[in-house]
Amino acid sequence: MLLWIAGFIILLIKLTIVLGVVLFLAGYLVWVERKFLARLQIRYGPNRAGPFGLLQPIADIVKMITKEDTVPDGADRTFFLIAPAVVALTALLMFSVVPFGKDITLLGQKVPLVVTDLNIGLLFVFAMSSLSVYGVALGGWASNSKYGLLGGIRGAAQMISYELSLGLSLVPIVMMAHSFSMVDIVQAQQRYPFILFQPVAFLIFVVSAMAESKRIPFDLPEAENELVAGYHTEYSGMRFGLFFLGEYVHIMVFGGILAVLFLGGWRGPFLPPVVWLLIKIFLVALFMIWVRGTLPRLRYDQLMTLGWKVLIPLALINILVTGAIGLIFGG
Amino acid sequence: MERDRQASRFLSIADRVINWSRKYSLWPMFFGLSCCFVEEAATFTSRYDMARFGAEVMRPSPRQADLLIVSGTVFKKIAPVVLRLYEQMPEPKWVISMGSCANSGGMFDVYSVVQGVDQIIPVDVYVPGCPPRPEALLEGLVILQEKIMSTEKPSRKVFHLGGGTQGTDRPVLEIGATKSRDPRGPGYEGIPIRGTSILPGGLHWGNRSDLMWTPPARRIELSEADLALAAEMRERFGDKARLEPHSSDMLTFEVDRGSVKDVLRFLKNESKPKYKRLDDLTAIDESARRNRIWNKGLAEASSDAGAVESFSRRQPGRYPDFTVVYQLLSFDTAGRVRIKSGLEAEGGAGLPASVTDIWPSANWYEREVFDMFGIRFEGHPNLRRILMPEWWEGHPLRKDYPGRATEMAPYTLEDARKRQPMDAMEVAALDHKVPPGEREFFLNIGPHHVSTHGLLRCIAALDGETIKSLDLEIGYHHRATEKLGERQSWHQYIPYTDRNDYLAGSSLEFSYVTAVETLADIHIPERAQAVRVLLAELYRLSNHLVWMATFAHDVGAMTPNFYTFAEREMILDIIELITGGRLHAEFLRIGGLAADLPEGWKEAVDNLTAIFPRRLLEYEKLLRENPIFLARTKGIGRISLEEAMDWGVSGPNLRACGLAWDLRKKLPYSGYENYDFEVPTETAGDCYARYLVRVEEMRQSIRIIEQVVRNMPSGRHVTEDYRYAIPERREMLKDIETLIHHFVNVTRGMKIPVGEAYGATEVPRGEHGYYVVSDGLGSAYRMRVRGPGFANIQTLPIMATGESIADLISIIGSMDVILPDIDR
């Protein structure tokens, strides 16, 4: 029993650290984005709040927390309240299946460096990302704002379209790793990362995942040029902050999953595994920011067309090809 | 006791933490009213980089914004919207009033403008300037940051403890009590302001100085073709259409009201050449003409009313109550014709007939005439106000209408609450007769919206995201620039012309001075002509760079904005070196320029022409062949050449439909015939074609600039005809005869001869013209501004109906609209 309590404390500490680090990194991802975008745009970005503007995220968070929280007339208060929570919750939970290192041993017990090693890890990710649609759609609908509604609907349509190609693009990975468990998938990449075997799946996944995290060129649900702020038009203060947080956690999760599935997860020479994972996440995030700084935005129907007429057929064909090749060479 | 002290220590620490955070996290709302917003936007770009202060997160929704930068003129029609947006911001919130207009009404002491935003919302910091340069806005931001840090105690409010301060705590100013109504500052109330706004100068019983100072207006020789047309007109319409014997600019006919429609139809469809485009349709209130007042005086003096009636009819120069003016343009052989038709206020034979069935574009023009003069048109489908709000009383361009805002009842907070813009469904019902019961999904896009490029209100009836019908509501940016032209002296009006298109700067002065110089027959030294061309082309580049940035931004690409503004800053630096201004050059003068070119101008321009083409290629890499950009622009927002001509579209938007129509080539002015350049065209008429045309125009502008620099003539920068010009400063300071001219022209203003003239130049957005009517006084009798935007934007519903919201945004972006030349 004592051991259980000790283990529980270790677990709590571990999970708190994980959560803390994820939140901290998500906060600083905002800073990274602002600085990196600035440099791409030949300027400096935030540099007054602390050295190099390092305290910028703190300023933003404190400001948002102490800001008035408004609810528009005619809004569905319950849904309006929980929508940002859904987005943030699902994004954070998705991170729980990302392994960030080999097991370590404490008190003679193996402490796995993953929050949860579900044998259906990948499916859990899909489930969570499907759930986060509710945040967007409900938030947009519950605000009683037309712009919000249009954004919410765009978000829902976009997510259900890309959910499919996202899922199908990963089937070849599962075929190669024989498992849905993220830990097993990392194991399976002991020698080579999957990106070498599955470049097509990688591409489909990157595009679909960017669409899922609503980033340019797929940021239609919040396209400010068209829909003001889309589904979060009516959100203020920390409720808006949670949407914001959710978006950046999503980027990290996306980076983490991409790293696990295609880039060998925490594997890498010389440096400790966690560092490798963070480096990979960081690079993926930079890539997304870079893309954001470059590309225009697709239109609603073009986005759907890309999903249904290009990515889904491509993903299906990729499965067939992978299967055939696997059977011929794998034996 | 100890607990209290601890609590207060905690609160003071909390104060500091919260204030510090807020100081560095002032997120401004994406909100702009007019010119100042362009400088505000520049403040966000790389050279000034407001992001350094943590204030770059521009929020399009008021819910997430902390800071409202009121950048520009607060119009009475938009004031309720400004107030609502401010009130929709959550606490705490701050306000920076940017620029003279927002501070006090600035140069727009005129009926449609609120004299300072502080009359409806509280203001923390006022930034002076017109517009304030980006650094000035940054200074304003720093002052606001200091104010937050040093004076606010927010924690008591944040923890609901009662007391404490946060956000704006200043009251809304009350006019007369806490705020002066006089432009000169407090203490002047009751002392008359120079230049009354109702009648020009009162009764003038012929003025000896008229002839001494002012020779008659210019007269043109009619060409063979013009004479042939006049002959044909005489044959067809006999006495009903009379050729005006003297004209300063173009063939002019006076036509009886009943025949106007026939004449116009003839000119459009049958005459040779065919006058395909309705350039402009406007009116003149003739009631305050000097010799008309004189005649009236005679009539009152005489007892025999009938005799006076016949006498005054025969009197040359007897004016009707109103004149309706139509101006047509022929594309085949470049040329214009003007049709004038008199109108009596009372007892006349019916209303003028609407010409909307000849030119669809007449719809808005006739509404404008109705709005401004109260003239009704028979058979107009939807004659209602267009620029002024529905609740407005009176017709502002009538001569008996007071022009100054300070002469009217002040606009207060109550007005801003009461005077709401019309409901979207109501507008749609009026415009295309939707039965009011029909619950379509109406969405207001604008007047405050990121992508409407100003205060344009699009009312879309949606089916999903498809636009079933689109109505436009304009007038949110109506600065009464035509009324101001009747009040300000000819010279004083120059700064106002810049503001008629704040991205094209002196291109607009160019149109204006061309008109006045045509009328008064002033000859411009070659050097001044070349500098005018140089400035016009520099501003064209600068305008197209902003257009490229905003267009890219509209389709979602954020970075071109930052790059193109870097080069734009280079151009503005040159403009500032030469003229002293950035957005508003205020450098062209009637008769020449304000000053000669300064030292170092050549190096600066050479530097630009060396770098620019390479950079342009670089920016094009982000857009031209980008598949997403192509998908968003190709085939979107198409308009056919036939439609474009019918609707009066001009500029790059017309050239993108396949017609190489450019005033610089077709009706050259200021020596454009000496420069070697091409007029780029495309045929598709879609967003992408408009993109290609504008980009190519930038290359051509560089070519022209290079030629100007190479061949810059020497000589004077201002005409020697000091009757009409502010003399050269060097001479004025040392020479008494020159000083006399200087005194007269600066105070009373130059007197431009009686007559009328239209002067237009090819500004970046198309044909921008001024139709100036002079009664021989120091200011215009009627100042008509023909903005290209007014005609161009009318085609938006045609282009956007059936497309989606996203397409509407890229169409607006590709059209390069700017509100002051639409609403004027």
Add this chain to the structure above:
Amino acid sequence: MQPVAAGVMSPFHAGVFSLVVFTILVMLFIASQLFLAAWLGEKKKSPEKSRPYECGIIPTGSARFRYPVPFYLVAIFFLIFDVEGAFIITWAVVYRKVGLPGYEQMSFFIVLLLAGLFYIWKQGGLDWRETGKRADS
């Protein structure tokens, strides 16, 4: 020491228990944020502040409108394909075990699926943009 039995409640096992604890932690965090957001900060109500935003204009009608049919079509297609996707995914795990016969059956299934997709494509089920009236002019 003996490892604690790898039961459901084992804190050392990265299983469902760990996930539950993590979920609770995350929920606590979010709840605290929402609570702070709702509690802290001055509240000033006004009729304008609580009016939904629509570019500064008083909105017309309700913001809860019916969305056109194509949107629901997407939803239905999604449902269909998602269910089919579930079959593929289950097959993927065991695809080595079921070998060539399994592959053959699955390929038949996928080809059928593709055929279905092309069918709705040709039927115009995937054309969300009504061909604008000006697209062909």
Add this chain to the structure above:
Amino acid sequence: MESVWEAVKELLSGLGTVFIHLFRKPITEQYPEYKRPLPERARGRIILTCDPDGGERCVACRLCSAVCPVNCISMEGAERPDGRRYAPWFRINFARCILCGFCEEACPTSAIQLTTDYEFSKTDILSFVYEKEDLLVNHQGKDKEYNFYRYSGVTTNYGDKGEHVGESKPVDIKSNMP
């Protein structure tokens, strides 16, 4: 297929174009610390200058006030014992002023001039009304040499009639009498 390749190539070239900017030096001017020197003609806050001898240049002729498009300049004129005109008070309302420079152009004595200073934001709208003491400076501004009284035909400290720059001796009109 070719078009797909083209599209990918264009996407990549766009990404590349943005990427190379990473290696360019930011063009940002760090405002409060660095203030770019502006060209002489740049139009900012208005001042009243003095002539090289230290006297006030303004002779209260009201040309600036007359030409001002926004009526923001006001003053009163008076005469000093030595016969020079001056303005006992002079006021500019910078809340209205649009810094167009017309006053500078109108001024026959180079008294009123625009500086390149743009930093005068305020928290109080009424403090934009600048009085003469706020406007008056102790230098000549852009026009270093000019002194109105050297050219004007008034008997002043600079000399009698006919002794100013470029002025011919006064004609004794009585000597022209037949």
